[in-house]
Amino acid sequence: MFGRSYYCGEVAESAVGESVVLKGWVQRRRDLGGLIFIDLRDRSGVVQIVFNPDISKEALEVAEKVRNEYVLDVRGQVVKRDDSTVNPNIATGKIEVLVSDITVLNEAKTPPFMIEERTDAAEEIRLKYRYLDLRRPDMYSVFKLRSDITKTIRNFLDDEGFLDMETPILTKSTPEGARDYLVPSRVHAGEFFALPQSPQLFKQLLMVSGFDKYYQIARCFRDEDLRADRQPEFTQVDIEASFMSQEDIRAMMEKMMKKIMLVTKNIEIETPFPILKYDDAMARFGSDKPDTRFGMELNDVSHLVKDSGFKVFSGAVSSGGQVKAIVVKEVADQYSRKDIDALGEFAARYGAKGLAWMKVEEAAMKGPIAKFFSEAEQADLCEELSAQPGDLILFVADKSSVVADALGALRLKLGKDLQLIDESIYQFLWVVDWPLLEYDEEAGRYSAAHHPFTMPVREDIDKLETNPAEVKAQAYDLVLNGFELGGGSLRIFEKDIQEKMFKALGFSEDETKEKFGFLLEAFEYGTPPHGGIALGLDRMVMLLSGSSSLRDTIAFPKTASASDLLMKAPDVVSEQQLQELHLDLVQKKD
Amino acid sequence: MFGRSYYCGEVAESAVGESVVLKGWVQRRRDLGGLIFIDLRDRSGVVQIVFNPDISKEALEVAEKVRNEYVLDVRGQVVKRDDSTVNPNIATGKIEVLVSDITVLNEAKTPPFMIEERTDAAEEIRLKYRYLDLRRPDMYSVFKLRSDITKTIRNFLDDEGFLDMETPILTKSTPEGARDYLVPSRVHAGEFFALPQSPQLFKQLLMVSGFDKYYQIARCFRDEDLRADRQPEFTQVDIEASFMSQEDIRAMMEKMMKKIMLVTKNIEIETPFPILKYDDAMARFGSDKPDTRFGMELNDVSHLVKDSGFKVFSGAVSSGGQVKAIVVKEVADQYSRKDIDALGEFAARYGAKGLAWMKVEEAAMKGPIAKFFSEAEQADLCEELSAQPGDLILFVADKSSVVADALGALRLKLGKDLQLIDESIYQFLWVVDWPLLEYDEEAGRYSAAHHPFTMPVREDIDKLETNPAEVKAQAYDLVLNGFELGGGSLRIFEKDIQEKMFKALGFSEDETKEKFGFLLEAFEYGTPPHGGIALGLDRMVMLLSGSSSLRDTIAFPKTASASDLLMKAPDVVSEQQLQELHLDLVQKKD
Numbered sequence A, B: 001m002f003g004r005s006y007y008c009g010e011v012a013e014s015a016v017g018e019s020v021v022l023k024g025w026v027q028r029r030r031d032l033g034g035l036i037f038i039d040l041r042d043r044s045g046v047v048q049i050v051f052n053p054d055i056s057k058e059a060l061e062v063a064e065k066v067r068n069e070y071v072l073d074v075r076g077q078v079v080k081r082d083d084s085t086v087n088p089n090i091a092t093g094k095i096e097v098l099v100s101d102i103t104v105l106n107e108a109k110t111p112p113f114m115i116e117e118r119t120d121a122a123e124e125i126r127l128k129y130r131y132l133d134l135r136r137p138d139m140y141s142v143f144k145l146r147s148d149i150t151k152t153i154r155n156f157l158d159d160e161g162f163l164d165m166e167t168p169i170l171t172k173s174t175p176e177g178a179r180d181y182l183v184p185s186r187v188h189a190g191e192f193f194a195l196p197q198s199p200q201l202f203k204q205l206l207m208v209s210g211f212d213k214y215y216q217i218a219r220c221f222r223d224e225d226l227r228a229d230r231q232p233e234f235t236q237v238d239i240e241a242s243f244m245s246q247e248d249i250r251a252m253m254e255k256m257m258k259k260i261m262l263v264t265k266n267i268e269i270e271t272p273f274p275i276l277k278y279d280d281a282m283a284r285f286g287s288d289k290p291d292t293r294f295g296m297e298l299n300d301v302s303h304l305v306k307d308s309g310f311k312v313f314s315g316a317v318s319s320g321g322q323v324k325a326i327v328v329k330e331v332a333d334q335y336s337r338k339d340i341d342a343l344g345e346f347a348a349r350y351g352a353k354g355l356a357w358m359k360v361e362e363a364a365m366k367g368p369i370a371k372f373f374s375e376a377e378q379a380d381l382c383e384e385l386s387a388q389p390g391d392l393i394l395f396v397a398d399k400s401s402v403v404a405d406a407l408g409a410l411r412l413k414l415g416k417d418l419q420l421i422d423e424s425i426y427q428f429l430w431v432v433d434w435p436l437l438e439y440d441e442e443a444g445r446y447s448a449a450h451h452p453f454t455m456p457v458r459e460d461i462d463k464l465e466t467n468p469a470e471v472k473a474q475a476y477d478l479v480l481n482g483f484e485l486g487g488g489s490l491r492i493f494e495k496d497i498q499e500k501m502f503k504a505l506g507f508s509e510d511e512t513k514e515k516f517g518f519l520l521e522a523f524e525y526g527t528p529p530h531g532g533i534a535l536g537l538d539r540m541v542m543l544l545s546g547s548s549s550l551r552d553t554i555a556f557p558k559t560a561s562a563s564d565l566l567m568k569a570p571d572v573v574s575e576q577q578l579q580e581l582h583l584d585l586v587q588k589k590d
Helices: A057-063 A123-128 A137-159 A200-208 A246-265 A278-285 A311-318 A337-348 A375-385 A400-417 A495-504 A509-522 A537-545 A575-580 B057-063 B123-128 B137-159 B200-208 B246-265 B278-285 B311-318 B337-349 B375-385 B400-417 B495-504 B509-522 B537-545 B575-580
Strands: A019-032 A035-042 A045-051 A071-080 A095-106 A182-184 A192-194 A213-221 A233-242 A275-277 A322-328 A356-360 A392-398 A428-432 A437-440 A445-448 A475-480 A483-490 A530-536 A583-585 B019-032 B035-042 B045-051 B071-080 B095-106 B182-184 B192-194 B213-221 B233-242 B275-277 B322-328 B356-360 B392-398 B428-432 B437-440 B445-448 B475-480 B483-490 B530-536 B583-585
Touching (some): A019 A045, A019 A095, A035 A057, A045 A057, A045 A071, A137 B137, A200 A213, A233 A483, A233 A537, A246 A475, A246 A530, A246 A537, A278 A400, A322 A375, A337 A400, A356 A375, A483 A537, A495 A509, B035 B057, B057 B095, B246 B475, B246 B530, B246 B537, B275 B278, B278 B428, B322 B400, B337 B392, B392 B400
Parallel strands (some): A045 A095, B275 B428
Antiparallel strands (some): A019 A071, A213 A233, A483 A530, A583 B583, B019 B071, B071 B095, B213 B233, B233 B530, B356 B392, B475 B483
C-alpha cells in the first residue's frame, strides 16, 4: 500500500487494535461533545476518524480547522465502535480510528457542488469541474467497471491467441460514411492526415500479414454533429481474425460477453444468443437493433385492410406500402383521445403521416376509424392481433420504412412509459443477413450498409451489378437491450469482388485506384479469408453500469458542441503555428 | 482453433496419426521424384506438407499450380518423417503431413522481396509493402513480444490496484517543449484542438479526482523534425499515483521491470537498480543516460593541467572550463594519427574544438602535446588516470557541457567500436537529483528540464526566484543500456509553488491564467501529493527485441519525413473539406 495501511473504505473489523496510517479527503466533519468526527474518504469509501483531546490535544486543534475536501494524512488506532454508534450503511461501520497524529496535506475551497452519490448539479458545471465530479463515488464505480471490463476483454482475447496491436492515429482519409477529423502536415505543405474512423483497413492489412488474430482497444474519431448521445472520439474493441467463419466469430464473442458479464457483474447469461434475421427484426420490431425484453410486436394487417372502406389503409396497400399495428394491452381506458394525439405527434417525428387507432370493447371496436370496418373485419383484426377487450390498437399505414421507424419508436416509447421492460435483464441477440447496400436517396446512389469491405453472400455476388438492393452481406450485429453493441462481418479478400463492390458504390476506377489502390494491390499477394467485429466500449460500459449517457462513461468527455469545458478546447492558436502549417483562416462574414 | 487443427509450426510429434486441417501460406515448393513438398507457413512457423499421387492425384494436380505465398487449406494425415529426412532446424522437423485434400483460398503474385528471416530489401520497399514485410518471422516475433510486454505491464499494474483509464486525444495545446499537431475545429471556426504530447495534465487531474492509481498505454504525438530515430506518434506507459514517495514509485517500477524481463525474456534481473545522481552521471559518463555496461569513465584532470605549458588546457581551466580525459586501454598501437584525427572529427560534431591525445609508452607519453608536459606532470596524469603503457588517452578541454557531450559520445563510440559492451546484459539504472530548469540560451530564459509540473526539492523552493539554475527536481529517469527508458517525478500539487514555477519559466500572469488557469483552480480543491512516470513502450520493445530501429517496433510506422508510404498519408483533401474547416491553403511561393 506504499505509505498507507489501508484504503479508507477497507479498514476491516479485523484491523481493530492496529496502528494505522490513512490518507484521504474530508467528506464531512461533525463536532460533538468536545470530540470531532470526520468521515475520511478515498476511492474505496469512507472511514470514521475521531479526534479526542484525551488522545491528542494537538490533533484535535488541527482538526478544528479542517473543512470539507481537505486532504489529510492521519495516524491512529483502529477501535470497535459502541454498538449504539455502529453504521450498517458503510463497510467500515463497525470501527473507527482514534487519531493521534494529523497532517493537512492540502487545503480546499468549498466545491461548487457537493461530492456525493447522486448530484443535481448542472452538467455544464460538472464538466467544467470534472475533477470534482469524478470524486463522486458513482463516477468512480463506472470507471472501475470500465477498467474491469477492458481487463476481462484483454485476458479473454489473450487466452484465445489474439495479439494486442496498435495502428496509426495519423492516417489517411477514407470514405467510411462520416466526416474525418483532419491534421495539417507541416512537412508536406497543403497535405493532411486524417484521424481514423476505425482501424478497419489496418486490421485487414494485418490479416494480409498473417498475424492471424488481432485486437486493439482503439480510439476512433468522427467529426459528426453531436445530436443525441455521441462523442467526437470514442473507443471500440476492435477484433479481426483469419480463417474463422461467421459462426466461429459469433461463438467466440458470446463466450467473451459471457465472461464479461460473469466477471464484472456476477451475472450468468445464456448462450448461444438468439439470432434474428435483419428482415425479421425490421418486420417484428421495426428496428435493426430490437429491444426484445418485451413483446408488443408489429403485425402486418395489410391483407386484412387492403379492401377496407378506410381509404388511408387501402390506399397505402394499393400504392405498394403496408399497414401495421401494435397492440397495447389493457390500456384502452387509460389513454384519452388527447393522450393518443400525443402519441400521433410522436409518431410524426418518425415520418408517419398519421396514427390510426381503435379500442377493443366487449361488443365492438371504438374510435374514429372503427366505422370503416365491418363487424367481420373487426373480428378478423382482433383475431389476427390476439386483441382483447380493453386493448388499444395503434396503426401506421405508409411505405415500409416509415411504418417500421414510426411503429418501432412508438413500441419502445410505450414499453418504457408502461414499464413493460424488466431492467434487470441483459438481453443479447444477433441480427444477421443484413443487406449489403442501402440506396441513398439524397446522393442518388448506393452506399455500404456496414462498410465497403463487407463480404457479400457468395450466391449474391452476381447481383452486385444487376440488383444491388437484393445482395445480402455476411454481416452480424450484436445487440444488447435495444442498443447496437457492435457490428462485424466477413471481409472481402479477393481483388475482383472488392472491385465490383467499389463499382456498385459508384466509385470511378480512378477514385478506386487513388483511394484504395494499396488495398487492391495487397489483395494480390496472398490474402487469407478474414473477418471480425468492433464493439463500442463506451456503450458497453454505459449499459453495464446503468449510466444514462455516454458522457458518464468517458473521463473527460466533450459537450454536444464538441468542446472540452474543463481545459477549454478547441482554442485559438498563434499566427506562427498557422504559418508552419501553411494555413490561413477564412475570415468569418458578419 | 476454429476450423484448424493446429497452427503450422505447432504440429507436434504427438499428433502423428491424426487427421488434421491446416491453413497457411506457401513458403517454398519443391518437386522431387513425382512428389511435391511444400513448407506451409503461418505466424507460428512452418510444417512440411507432402503431395503423393498414391494418396490423392487430385491434390497433387492442384499442388502443381501453387506458387510462393498462395494461401492454402489442406487436410491430411500427420506422419513421422524418415530419420534421414528429419529437419532439426524447425520445431516440426520430425513430422510431415500427407495431404489428401487441398483448396487454394487465394493466389499470390511474386512478392517484391522474399519473405524470410532477414531481408536486405530497402526500407522504402519494406514500408510500402509493409503487409509483406510483417510476414517475415522476425517481425512477427517483435510484435508478439510487444503484445506480451503490454500484457505483463497491464497484469502487474492491475494487481497493484491501478485503473486503466483513457484520456482525450482531441485536447488543448500546452507548452511541453515540442511542437503540437493541430486539428481544426469545424464547429468552432478558427479554433483548433491539439493532439497530446502526453496525458500529463489529465493524469494529474485524475489524481485531483481521487482516482489514486491510474495507468494508460497512451498514444502521444510530437510534430518534430524526425532526425535520428523518432516517430510522430509514439506510445508510452503512463503511470500516476497519489500519496507515493519517489522511493515507492521507483521500487514499484523495479518490480515491474523485473517481471517484464522474467515473463517475456526469461531473464532474472537484479533489483534495486543502481542510482546515479545527475551530476555524477554527467561527470563520470558525460551523459544523463549513461551506458554503464563498460568503463572508460571521464576523468577530470583540470587540477593537474591548469598550470601546464599547453595553453589549450590551462586556458580552458582559467576561463572557467575544464579538461577531462578518457583512457582507451591497450589500443595505442592500433590507432594511427589518421584514426585519431577521425575521432577528433567525430568529437567536433559534439562541439569540441579539438581532441588532444597522448599515448602512454614505457618511458614517457607520446604524441604532439606530450612535449608540453614535464616528466612529473606526465607521471601524475598516468597515476590519476590509472593509465598503463599501451593506453591511449583522449582529452577534451572546453566548458563543461561541451566536454561532457564530446567525451561522452566518444566513449560510447569507442565502447562499440572496440566491442567493450556485453550485449547480453540488461543494465538498468536510475538517474536522480536532476536540475529543475535548464537555461535556454536561444530563448534567453529558463525552460523545464522535465516539464513545468515537476516538484522542486522542498529546500530549494526559495531559490526558484533567486537562483533557478541551482534548484533540484524530485525527478528520476530510468535508463537501460544507455537509453532513456522513462522519466518520472513527483508533481507540484500546491498552487503557490506551481505559480512560482510558471514565473521562473518566464510566463506572464496572463499567460499562466490563460493556459493553466484550470490547473491552478483545480489545485485549490484538495489536491493530494502525487507523482508518476512515463516509459517509452516503443523503445522498451526495441531494446528487449534487439531491434535496431523504433520503426521495427511499430506495425505501420512513418518515414523520416513523417509519411506513410503504404497508404500514402498525408494527402491532399477536397476544397469542401477545407471550407468546412474554415481554412485556406497558403500558396507555395515558387
